[in-house]
Amino acid sequence: MIRVGIVGGTGYTGAELLRILVGHPQVSLTAITSRAEAGTAVADLFAHLRGQVDLLFTEPDLSVLSECDLIFFATPNGTAMKLVPELWGQGTRVIDLAADFRLKDGALWERWYGMPHASPDLLEEAVYGLPELNRDAIRTARLVANPGCYPTAVLLGFLPLLEAGLVDPGWLVADAKSGVSGAGRMAGVGMLMAEVGESFKAYAVGGHRHLPEISRNLAPFAKGELRLTFVPHLVPMIRGIEATLYARLGNSGADLQTLFEGRYAEEPFVDVLPAGSHPETRSVRGSNHCRIAVTEPLGHGTVVVQSVIDNLVKGAAGQAVQNMNLMFGFDESMALTGTALLP
Amino acid sequence: MIRVGIVGGTGYTGAELLRILVGHPQVSLTAITSRAEAGTAVADLFAHLRGQVDLLFTEPDLSVLSECDLIFFATPNGTAMKLVPELWGQGTRVIDLAADFRLKDGALWERWYGMPHASPDLLEEAVYGLPELNRDAIRTARLVANPGCYPTAVLLGFLPLLEAGLVDPGWLVADAKSGVSGAGRMAGVGMLMAEVGESFKAYAVGGHRHLPEISRNLAPFAKGELRLTFVPHLVPMIRGIEATLYARLGNSGADLQTLFEGRYAEEPFVDVLPAGSHPETRSVRGSNHCRIAVTEPLGHGTVVVQSVIDNLVKGAAGQAVQNMNLMFGFDESMALTGTALLP
Amino acid sequence: MIRVGIVGGTGYTGAELLRILVGHPQVSLTAITSRAEAGTAVADLFAHLRGQVDLLFTEPDLSVLSECDLIFFATPNGTAMKLVPELWGQGTRVIDLAADFRLKDGALWERWYGMPHASPDLLEEAVYGLPELNRDAIRTARLVANPGCYPTAVLLGFLPLLEAGLVDPGWLVADAKSGVSGAGRMAGVGMLMAEVGESFKAYAVGGHRHLPEISRNLAPFAKGELRLTFVPHLVPMIRGIEATLYARLGNSGADLQTLFEGRYAEEPFVDVLPAGSHPETRSVRGSNHCRIAVTEPLGHGTVVVQSVIDNLVKGAAGQAVQNMNLMFGFDESMALTGTALLP
């Protein structure tokens, strides 16, 4: 049994951490902090947790937090990088669900996130928490950078192709689509239902922060310069990401199905669908799975990968718990075996 | 460990039974039948069950079914009433999720369901499976009529008032609203997303089949004739029922909050919210809870109850499993403790 | 051709006024104001108006506004009541789409709106702009209080019954449901799509501001005290209101269909559907119609009325233009003949 704290628990990833952790037999929830909601019962803010979570939100208090074995940061970008060094002395380990430790280069981070990095020295130490890529390093990590939602879906789709050297790394396209919960639980006009319901659009076409995160993790496998065009879109639904990926095959006719099935044969949370499938986001709603299909339409030399996840689970809180399980030697699937909610 | 079969597993209640039962430690899923899909793997029809359910759909086969300890009928109305008598000899018990055994009067049943009842003699034996009303009878029942989705939400809201004799039974109004999954997984134009999305309407205003089911269960508590006006509405969402109930108080000023909290204090799946609350259907999405709030607006002598459930869980498959737990002496909440999925 | 100004044009009612007025052959749009967006082109904020509206938002400027023949206030509650007196000298007429002039009693207004009324002397002069009730007074009005969205739907449904003295005014129930655009285009967490999508709830059960507005307009027809219970609900769709109304008939068997058809026979925007109909909100999406059905289910003595409108059209901007047409002697339907958008 480990003591776990959550910093910043009023957003969707915080709520989702709670939903998953209340079912985890090895976790004792010790603290959940929120400056804005300090003193409020968690169950008063999130009615679905009535009867499940007895905690109140509290002010973040280092003395309490540092008694935890693990802290999840479910805070906006720029928060964890300031607080993590203060937790370091006590042996508390950290999983950051924000973007603070996802890049290795502080200057690059500053360019994309618009502020100087407060702990550039920790960037190198942080382990990028995609178990399918870095499982062993995650087990011993002190600081895990939990991947972004889009990068999780896109990386799991591109990795087998890049690792096998089957596609031209100079012309990758990732056309990704996300439900609105990806934008978080923040006041604003832009995500009102009357603004985003019954409509569809691309956004950040000029460049999205998840682009360097994806590219950095694909580049080591690329023979030659990696050029990825990544366009995110907003879908009028709450949960789910679908990424449709396009790449040019070096030679047509590779056995893509076997490649993908082999790559993920031992992965508990990556499900390669039969040839000809069309994965739906609802098939992973509330679950930690990524479902993938791959094909080369009409033998034209272009491979198309479809990858779906729940952005709040495999794309955030679920993957964070998967990382926690690895870090503390629990079964990797513990508390993550729930079935998706369909319909 | 009991052997369980499901007859008619290709609809939403069948799929939801599967989702819940795969997590039940005392259930061995033995058979799931579908004439139309016999030979198809369950996981090929329902991708969210990949890796969770290995069964194939099979033709209904009495010799196989009668070896089960329990059969769930997740069939259209009119199926169970024909098959149940054939299962009777072997000691197999039955929970019917359709409407076949929900009324006691065969003639009344025929009037509302448009066909003669095939087993009118079983109507009396069947126990109406609302645990909050009939818990003890359910424990020993051989045949349980699982309540309809609307009746569950409406009965849990009206029962405390009727039982306490606080309201005029001659003027009850239930304005109920359901997501589209309540209509089932049936081909048709009427429930196309392009027909029912982004729109709202009442239906069956002239009389809905759930009206006699509700009235029959309230009438024993009514001092005088019971007259209920029940109007269902269709909400452009998938899961969830909200019922807003109106009744005239005999005398204003009763302590309604205490009444409701007391009535449901020991109920594991009925959650009375604090005064002034507005329960949301999403707070029970995927969970077996009914959340209820009660108030008398402006002291005008009218009590307003809001009651929300997930129509596929407490309104169907979850309540069926709750009944199964009672029938077989398992913990009533077994496999039903999952948290609602929000957002 | 009249000169028209809009004060507060960045919300949904402002945008909808623009959509309708660009098609009005007798209107010259002179000014549209917004403090926050002054200097921005209307078409840059509302892409659907590109090529249709050339105006920029401007600071509200009394000298410009007072040159208009008519000002629409599409502002939050509490704005028009301060500015209208300053416009009075020049003969400019006013239609207020907010609630400032909808009640006659300043103290009552203050109780429900939480601020003192700035122009209580104008309350008496203002004409409540429901043409089906006050057509003649609207023609000559200097100041029209455009009805609220819920009151429009509820009043049109209850008026025939109250006027005819058919129902008990002491026990009226209005269970109303609105799409999310009714909450306006205001930053906040509560109306995020991730909060209100795929969910349904009642709100303001304890008392909603539209209650006194409805009651005040029904009371003159009530024989005895009028007691209305009004419960609004939030529907996960953008446009549309459906109100299901319940009242106790004095004597069962009245010819309700004939009553309603007769009452609205000459009304261009009230459409009484055939007996047994279930009006859908989508049948009036984008149109200025109210569609109504009436029935007495099972002859139980309770009349049920279903009334649907588009909350932004007949419930706001469309009705305002209808009032404008009356005030300036144009054809009442001018610019309001567009067909609803279905599907």
Add this chain to the structure above:
Amino acid sequence: MIRVGIVGGTGYTGAELLRILVGHPQVSLTAITSRAEAGTAVADLFAHLRGQVDLLFTEPDLSVLSECDLIFFATPNGTAMKLVPELWGQGTRVIDLAADFRLKDGALWERWYGMPHASPDLLEEAVYGLPELNRDAIRTARLVANPGCYPTAVLLGFLPLLEAGLVDPGWLVADAKSGVSGAGRMAGVGMLMAEVGESFKAYAVGGHRHLPEISRNLAPFAKGELRLTFVPHLVPMIRGIEATLYARLGNSGADLQTLFEGRYAEEPFVDVLPAGSHPETRSVRGSNHCRIAVTEPLGHGTVVVQSVIDNLVKGAAGQAVQNMNLMFGFDESMALTGTALLP
């Protein structure tokens, strides 16, 4: 004033034709046929047309149809190709909204549509009704093949690039997304709201019928073999198509904005948005516009085009009326000037 008939008026494109044509001052609606609904009033099937359309659906009758100046076929694929020859003698002109005449090669048509073509001789005569490509030919056409919804959005986005020879025709990607009304008003399980709401997926990845239609119209401008990968997706909304197009620029740095603005400067229904824009489908909901944005993200050599239309308007009925206006010498925008409905 011309006499117009509609064959197959019970689907969404038929209803949308009616919505548009009732506002057309030069059209007299003469007949609307439906075998299934013969004898039913149009307004009984489509409540939004109450008071707008007095016609009944009738059996298709050649003697009536051939008295029309123009027939719209809003029928399933394979119907028009059988009936058109019979209408030919009388001088009646035809616009087919289905796919029967969109390809020039009967064998290719049979391969994609799974049936032999009944009038292969007419394929050559038919004019592909994309005014932005074939305006002059449409004016004099006897038979117009109205473009598919996806092809309209994709062609308008790719044409300027191909015509200018700026991109490699051997590597085009069109990632397209459509609302559910694109699937038509057909009974089935696949488009139930409970199946497609709150979910997102690709479909027909292996090859969609609109692929050869797009390719055929781009090929004449390609220097070298044209290879297009086209992947359609289903969006949980009713109306709207967004296509995000990707192509490799021959040389980076071309002035794409000027190219697109110049190409469409005289087009009444193509609106090129300012650089950096993200067109939303709701900005064209109910309108005949296509809104387009173009950019080269990060100067990486890949051009990204975003193109949005309403699939039922510019993607079907609106474009058909635009073609009719051209064929009969009316103003091209007649009855098509309505503003999009937003929100």
